[in-house]
Amino acid sequence: MIDILEMPERAEEARILAVPALIREEPSPSVRVIGDLTDESVVRRALGLPPLDRETRGASS
């Protein structure tokens, strides 16, 4: 997790404009998700990951 205000050069490298942004680098090709990441099932779907059980849902952002 990178705070772009703390490390703008990392944001520069990744060419980030909108936050919050989640980047899946592996497996390639990389996939980006921007917007509110609180709903994990939405995020997982966007990243192409299988859905999790309600019990194991972790904190995010």
Add this chain to the structure above:
Amino acid sequence: MNNGPTEGLPTGIAGLETVTRGGIPARSITLVHGGTGTGKTVLGGQFLAAGCEDGEPGVAVVFEEDPEAFLSHLSGFGWDLPGARARGDLCLVDARPETISKTQTIGDYELAGLVSRTKHAVEQVDADRVFLDAVNVLFERYGDPQAVRRAMASLSQVAREENVTMLASNASTQSDPGSLHGPGVEKFVADALIVLRNRSDGENRRRTLEVLKIRGSDHEAGEVPLSIRPGKGPILLPLSATKLTHAGFSSRGSTGTEGLDEMLGGGPFRGSTTLISGATGVGMTLMMTQFAHEGVEENERTLYLTFEESREQVLENAAGIGHDLTPHTGELLRLISTYPESRSLGGHLLDIKDEVEAFEPERLVLDTVSSLAYTAGERSFREFLIGLNALTKDKELLTWYGMMEPVFEPPVSVYKGHMSALSDTILLLRYLETGEEIKRIFTVLKMRGSDHDPSVREIEIGDEGLALGSRVKGRGILQGSLEGGRAVKTGTVIEELITRYPELEARHAWIDDLVQRVPTPILALDDEGTVLAANPAARRFFGRDPGQLVDEDLGLPAVEDDAMLQFRTPEGLLRWGQMRTLSAGAHDEGVHLVTVEDRTQPRKVEDLHRRLAFLGSVLGHDLKEPIRMIRSFIDLTEREAGDQLDGDAREFFDIVKTGADRLTDRLDALRNYTRAVHADTELEPVDLDSVVEDGLSNVELLLQHEDVEVSREQLPTVHGDRTMLSQYVQNLVVNAIEHKDPDQPVHVQVTANRSGTTWRFSVADDGPGIPDETREQISAMLEGGTEDSEHAGLGLAICATVAERHGTKIELDTEVGEGTRFTIELLDASASGLETH
């Protein structure tokens, strides 16, 4: 000059400081809005490059292009941006948004990345300037415009806190970017808004820049021409930077044309512009060549720009009159030949500025500005002239502009782009056709700040060059005829006026346009009512070219307000016009300016109405009698028949009687109506001449096809009704034609003889006369004693009514084989206590 609280930052864009009164707002965002090809990115590039040169590092945030492509695109203007980047004076932020295919948006977001990266870049190079290229991309890419606006607000905060000035370009897809309906832009938190436009204008494109707002500061309103030059970038040409007023002229130069310096009161002033207007071959180029040669002779550096000919041709022209300019070229004379189409007018102006800065001439010749005028729209041309004037005044140049005129059409250029107002001196060269030969003539139309000789001179061209010869006598070079000849081209009212009142022209340059364009005919008349000049609208009334009207005597008793003007067009149409005099001051000079309002049409309609009403009353009168007869004989028959009538016949008689009664009612109604029409038409003074003219014009076709001649002597003004009297004359003429011997011509004579306060008005013909059988009946009818008009016909019945309305009776005087005379007595107009108009 910045008169608001906002501090302006000079951008380094030539002219923008003037337009923004000190530069764009420092520590804020200025939005540059415009369509494709308007120069947004170039403006930003100049902004950054100027900063880098002045030790103000910059950041470019590029939303659309690859940053490397952005740099190479701008390097074409000669800015060393890659160098600045290498030195650490320029930082690029690749702000192209994540490609849509690889990115999913699943909820709310902020563009904090953009803000953070921009701020980071600013800190990296300690930037003073930031250029955000194509912020519209953000609006297009991110669906949440609120997020984009919040980002802009954050950037604005960065500008304040980090002490940087930002310029953001925004591409518009609108045809008029000034309308600002771009995506989200109208709510954009920019502190200043600049709009760029690029429109077609003539054969060129015309780029402009307009400052729409600068928060808390004043700025110049309206579009300012913008020129983008290879190797130099954008340059603005604000008109306000040019001084139209000049401190005044003092020192004079010489023209090199024999006789001309004297006519100009000693020569043209330095810092003044002289317009030479002439058709091809009339000597204009010779005069300019002599002017250039004179400069060289006087040891004055002379810049000669030709858009018409090659350098060689100009030198040959000079050699043709014995002036060898070749040795001076480069030293005292700089001779440049350019195609007018090679660049826009703004480009030409900048080239001329560069040349003037580099060569530092004292004289400038433009051969010719008309060739430049053809390549551009009127507005561009005017801006070009204003810019050029500012330059020549600033540098105190002795400037000559050539203006080529068409040979066979009226000259127009003096008006084009307000040439006249923008020229201090105007020299006219014209052809004059004298019948035997075509002469060349010359005059000084005006000269600001000096007396000049306004005479018309003959141009003499020989081996020694061009000289001004003897005076040409006559009315003048401009508006038409000279003694023994006619100018090939005719001038206009305004040229006439400018000649006489130069100060008028100086104050009101727009008058020429007005006079040329108003739909009202305007004439300049002398005291006798002879036309000196006419505007194009005069054609509508007079049916002739304005030029053909010159010298026309309109036959006016006096040139005064409200006088009625009568004019017969070449087609034979009679027209009435009401004159109104203008410019009271001009009377002293013997020139009257009048407008002519066409009164022909309204009069015609009114006339027609009254004629119809009049015929109605005559018909009503004539028909009533036969109907009364029908009615009374039906009554009589019914009474005679008595009981012999059966039921059916009685019913038929009733139907006839009802019909007759109804017809009588209708005729009474008609007569009442026609009386009402006439009730408000009082008898008034009428000119019998025009009455006869009117009456005859109504039967013009008949007069053309019948063997008839109508003559009349000078007729007086009498107290009467114009409509009725012209009908009277018309009917008697028709009567003479109808009863004439088909194999003999007939001559009708109209006369009026005074008898105390009345006039005996006679219409006499030399036809076969009225035979005894019908004479008695006719004269009885004419005197109103009988209802029987069978032999007289309706025409004469109408005449009798006309006479009755004028309180007179027709005297019939006829002799078989000799002719017929109808006479009525009419009261003289003065006797009725009314004045003539």
